[in-house]
Amino acid sequence: MAQNTRRRPLIAGNWKMNGLQADGLDRVRRVAALRAATEVPCDLLVCPPATLLAAISEALAGSPIATGGQDCAPQTDGAYTGDIAARMLKDAGARYVILGHSERRHGHGESDAQIRAKSEAALAAGLMAIICVGETLAERDGGQTLAVLSTQVKASVPPNATAVNTVIAYEPVWAIGTGRNAAPPQIAEAHAHIRATLRQGLGAEADRMRILYGGSVKPANARETLALADVDGALVGGASLDVDAFWAIAQACPKL
Numbered sequence: 017m018a019q020n021t022r023r024r025p026l027i028a029g030n031w032k033m034n035g036l037q038a039d040g041l042d043r044v045r046r047v048a049a050l051r052a053a054t055e056v057p058c059d060l061l062v063c064p065p066a067t068l069l070a071a072i073s074e075a076l077a078g079s080p081i082a083t084g085g086q087d088c089a090p091q092t093d094g095a096y097t098g099d100i101a102a103r104m105l106k107d108a109g110a111r112y113v114i115l116g117h118s119e120r121r122h123g124h125g126e127s128d129a130q131i132r133a134k135s136e137a138a139l140a141a142g143l144m145a146i147i148c149v150g151e152t153l154a155e156r157d158g159g160q161t162l163a164v165l166s167t168q169v170k171a172s173v174p175p176n177a178t179a180v181n182t183v184i185a186y187e188p189v190w191a192i193g194t195g196r197n198a199a200p201p202q203i204a205e206a207h208a209h210i211r212a213t214l215r216q217g218l219g220a221e222a223d224r225m226r227i228l229y230g231g232s233v234k235p236a237n238a239r240e241t242l243a244l245a246d247v248d249g250a251l252v253g254g255a256s257l258d259v260d261a262f263w264a265i266a267q268a269c270p271k272l
């Protein structure tokens with residue numbers, strides 16, 4: 017990290033396609049009650065399914081916990097059945113949007129160019145983009161991890177990205193939802209490489225940008241993961257559905 021650079025960690029919960037009104041609102045109210053009673057050394061974000069975004073944003077009004085979408089369209093409006101524009105997420109109360117999650121890259125065949133177009137739409141709408149990158153197991157086993165990360169970062173992150181409008185999430189595909197957290201040296205190497213790649217395009221702004229780790233983060237591995245250099249928080253899937261686990265991960269952030 018550059019001298020004197022301080023990045024406040026972000027703990028972001030990706031609920032994926034989980035949650036109805038009753039359990040989703042209950043979960044978020046419980047997190048808000050914990051946050052109202054106790055400080056944590058990090059920013060908090062929940063990304064519920066789009067159907068819950070407005071209700072959850074309303075339930076969190078006045079709380080420091082932000083909400084975000086899980087994807088957005090590159091277009092602003094029009095004949096795109098089933099898609100959701102970034103400004104619609106904003107209108108529903110979102111401050112962030114996750115883009116290029118591996119379940120979008122691999123499950124829906126999204127390319128770096130599409131992710132960049134979505135990221136540009138998010139920034140234009142005034143949302144913070146959380147741009148996900150990460151290698152598959154075959155790419156890691158083939159020794160291609162760093163090359164894959166370079167390509168994804170260069171091709172997915174818009175040139176007008178700043179630390180104020182963009183967060184990067186390193187999510188090795190083989191660690192997502194598998195219970196298999198990447199080993200600390202693997203995480204440290206990937207994060208340092210992502211930051212060095214960002215520096216090539218964005219200069220010193222790269223040292224202010226948060227890079228989250230995502231992939232089976234749980235209370236048991238959070239403290240060690242979050243203490244690594246260049247790890248500025250976590251994108252949490254499965255464990256974000258469990259209020260106690262999500263809260264324990266937030267509390268595991270190192271104090272600045």
Ligand code: PEP
Nearest residue numbers: 192193230231232253254
């Ligand atoms: C994710 O969905 O971004 C994720 C990291 O999932 P999990 O924590 O369940 O591996």
